[in-house]
Amino acid sequence: MSLSLDLALRLAPPSSTSVSTRTASPTTLSPSIPWNPSTAFLESAMDTATIRTVTTPPILSSSFLHFFVHASSRTLVFHARPDETVGGIIGRICAMTGFKSRDHHLIYRSRLLSEDMTLAECAIEKDTTLRLIGRLLSASFSTSWQIVDEMFYAITCLLALRPSPTDDFNHIIPSISVIVKKFLAMTPTANDEAFVHLQVFISTKAHVALVKLYMSPFKQIREVGKEAINTFFSSNRIYLPQSVHLKCTSILFEFCKLLAGTVGRTDSLYLTCRSTLGSLLAAQNRSFYISASRNLIIDLYPFVAELAEAIIILLPSEKKCLASGVDFSNFMKALRWAIHGWLGGEGFIPESMYKSPSLMCEQWAIDLYAIFLKLVKNFDEGLEKTGKFLAQSTAKEIESHCLHWSNLLAICSGFHKFARNYEDARKALHAILLTRRVPLNALIKLANRNDDYHWLLKLKDITDFESRRKVSIMLFPDRSFELHEMLIDRSQLLTESFEYVGQVEANALHGGLFMEFKNEQATGPGVLREWFCVLCREIFSQRNILFLSCPNNPRRFFPNAGSVADSLHLKYFSFVGRVIALALMHKVQVGITFDRVFFLQLSGKTITLEDIQDADPFLYMSCKKILDMDDEIVNSDALGLTFVRDIEALGSRKSVELCPGGREIVVNSTNRKDYVTLLVQNCFVTSIAEQIHHFNQGFSDIFSDKKSHKLFFRSLDLEDFNRMVGGSDDSINVSDWKAHTSYDGYRENDCHIIWFWTIVEDMEEDQKRTLLRFWTSLRHLPVEGFSGLSSKLFLCKVSGLQNRLPTSQTCFYTLNLPQYSSISIMSDRMQLITQEHVCSSFGLW
Structure with missing residues (x-):
């Protein structure tokens, strides 16, 4: 096992007979609420023992000196002369303790003492402290300790300097930052090994040393400390495997706690570190929180409480950017998952933990609930004032507050996560949002892109079409990738478009599209819009056999079961799925709409008789008549029906059984509902299942993940979707x-x-x-x-x-x-x- 030796020494003359000793054990940050580390703690955390002299004659004398070294449970005493070297002192201490050690250093007033210098040459004054810093040899993770030693050496050298305002430290900033990156880069991928490796950073108090740099009275040294700490926060996602991100959060927690207790919670570095920690925690997969402990909840709660307090103070009247909004949402998301993990899965915090006077109550759960009630009250007031401002202000005045509106919506997302911890809290929040739906919808329309707003799609009783459209488009990838270029001949529109869109890797389509027609001069978004529109007209044309239009609405389409006549029809359905998704992502109305039987299956919902009314009015009316007939007529076999469906395709006719043995089952008053159900399923589900599957697959190719694709269809209704993809069918005004x-x-x-x-x-x-x-x-x-x-x-x-x-x-x-x-x-x-x-x-x- 690796250990850290960090000894503080004081020098005393041989005549000294009264010596008092103060021992400070290595300090760890308590997870209790609230924490309040101080500068005194920061200093004591660097020492494991202190020896104080009683008499104070000058050190530079010819007499022997007594050294008092307190290590573990014993005090060691030995003699030294002023002309003895620093290296000799270090060697004797190690020999007396029996430690097999290396890389030990004596530090005097933050200055590293050279081993070949004598005590006199070091100009050590009377009644001063010498600090011995070293590391015991370790059988495992020796490289981890060595890298931390390198960092301590660089920090010690830097703290010993007394720079002038004109000194340039650019050569030192990369050296310490590089050491931090090196430490992170060598983190093992295995969780257990990663934990031990990262614990080296904590156990040696490397984070404390970096904070001491940031607390330096010299601006240049502070900048070095700030750069090194920022490097740790900004680099961990690059160098750490995702599987060990949460192991690293213990170090990030320690940094935030130290900074909060030393430089304060309003310091810019603390705010940056807090924001980074919240972002890292929120980015974790939910599976990371499955086995969350109570300690993680205790660690997260103070951040939520701190941010909630800021929001309560600022929300009712602040018209500027509320920077704590996104941080609050991130920490609340992490706390929500941690609570779920601790409770063993989905569910609410039981009332016995925050309302009952029994021993089951948890103080953090009680405080969290009280905070939520305060937040909801202030948020309601904030939405009310926002609604008045939006109603009374000009477009220019509203635009100037866009960042503020985004933060209000981020806070609302945090409330949503907050409320999911308590059953009655969800109802309270929903009631407020329903009452304030006008300003809420206005905020959504003004919001910047954010994946955290997807929950709003489920509030169909609160959001309007424009809001749902805005949030659903956020499900598509951000078009920040390389352009996919297309040069297409109009005479080969469908074939060449299929090659450019249907035959490429899906990732190539996640960025923007650059479109140009052969032998035509124009380029740009207008040509792209034209391509989408003319291509969709060709795809859904009756000249092709991919889709059928509804008899009473030529703009409304569903897949054609007869498309099997084309051997490539399934590949073309995947291609069409990509085209429609791309048109939505690029906000182009292509002029076609989907029928209910098509959209419901894309949404994963069941088709009923009422859903086929537009797709096949004749079949609908026939089925309705069968269901409405008198029992005697149906039982007389006047209809002559069995559980069979006749299909005409490519000039031939064939029969398909609707169920096993269907040819022998006569339709009667008892089974006619089953007959109608099976007939509808065969006509509009079974016969086009492959076509819909491949369309769905192509559509999902344009999303970054499958979850977003499923959420897209489940969160919209048919009318929403058709407005987005088809545009208005009203006469032009x-x-x-x-x-x-x-x-x-x-x-x-x-x-x-x-x-x-x-x-x-x-x-x-x-x-x-x-x-x-x-x-x-x-x-x-x-x-x-x-x-x-x-x-x-x-x-x-x-x-x-x-x-x-x-x-x-x-x-x-x-x-x-x-x-x-x-x-x-x-x-x-x-x-x-x-x-x-x-x-x-x-x-x-």
Whole structure:
């Protein structure tokens, strides 16, 4: 076993007869609530023994000196002369203690003494302390101890300096930081070994030494300490295997406790370290907390209490960034999982632990509940004031507070995790959110991307469509990866798109897409929107056999069981799944919608007779009649039905049994419900199960993890999904169009602008959609109408010949309109660009 020897020595003359000894055992941080380490503790933690002299003659005399060394339970005494070397002193101490040791050093006033110097040459004053720091030889983890020794040596040398304001310490910052990185990099992957390795850092009080650097009165030395501590916090995720992250948190806890008790909880380094610790804890997989101990809960609670106190003080009136919001959410998440692990799984803290006067009560559970009640009251007041501010402020004023709104939402996420610890707390929070749903939805719409907001998708009675859409899009990967480039021939649109999207690794599609059509000049987001729209029109076209449209709604689709005629149909379903997911991720409305029988199966839900009403109205009505018939008619076998389904495919007809022996089972009044159920299942579940499975697989490829994919469909209803992917099916409102159009070169009352809108108002609906597509690359608007687009539309003046057609820059929603001499000429030119075949290209080379 490895041990650390840390001895403090004082020198005394031989005439000294009265010696008092103070022993300070190695100190460990108590997990009790609250902790309050002090500077005095920090000093005493560096010593294991102190020998105080009674008389104080000068050390630089010719007489022998007595050394008193307190080690373990005995006090050692030996003689020394002023001309004796430091190395000799060290050797004699080791010989008298019987320790087999190496790398021992004597330190005087934070200055490392050279072993070949004498006591006189070291200019040691009377009544002073010498500190012996060393490490016993270890049979295991000797390299770990050696690296920590290197760090102590570097720290000791640095503390001995008295720098001037102009001294540059850039050469020392990397040296100590590199040692920290080296220590982390050699952490074993096995949990038990990792624990012992990391305990070397704690048992040698290396964290204390680094904090002493940060407490130096010299700015340069403080910066070195700060850099080294930051290195430890920022590097552990890089060098430590994920399986041992939680083992490392014990060191992070120690750093935070020391900093809180020395430099204070408002110090910037403490706040950074606390934030990093909370982020690390929240990032752990829930399985890491399965066997959590009560001590972990006790360690986490003070951080939650501290952050809650800050929120209670600031929340009602603070309009600036509440930096503690995200930290509170992270620590609350970790505390929630730790409590679950301690309780043995999912569940609430039993009332006997925080309400009952019995011995079962836990003080932390009582205090935590009291904190929650205070937080909820203040949060309710904060939401009320937020609602008033949003209602009375301009868009510019609201935008200036976006960071504040994000932090309010982060705090709300923390409350959600908090409330899950107590059954009655969840009900209380839900009641408040329901009452304040207007400002809550406003906060969600203003929020920045954050994975911690996914729980909001389950609050369908509180959130509106725009909020659910905002949060569900956050489930997709952040488009910060390398662009996936595509060059596609319009004449080979489906085939080449399949190669670019369906035949590549899924990770290649997690970033942005760069799209260009062959022999066309335009590039950018407008071309990408155009590609999504025309590709989906081709995919869902009746010319292909992948999907069927609903008889009464040509925009509504479900998989075609007859797609098996194409040997590649399952690969194409995976491809289509990717395309639809990409369109959602890039916020493009492609103009198609899904039928209920399709969406419910993507959501993992059961199909009933009522769900097939749009997909097959004829079958629906037939089944309803069978169920509504008199029992006598059904039992008379007038229907002539058995548990068999007849299928026509590729010009042939075949029968499929709905259950084993179905040909012999006659439909009667007793089993007709079973017949209808099995018929619906065979038509819309069994026959298209493979198609839906492969579509689902392709859709999930675009997500970073399968969990997000499942949550996406389960958290939305059909109407939400169809609004997101299909856009609005309402007629285009020309007045809304005009209100969201700006002019460049023209004025609103110019005759050309009056002519233009007069022509547009007289167009058929399909012509308006074609013009909209020519202008923006979209045939269908978002559900909010023109206000849902990313920017206003622009109408620009163009000088040129009268026979010139209007042109567009779809990336910027810009239509370039020449100054025609009459409304009739303008009308003729507008009629040309609103023909489908003219609108379908962006200009040839």
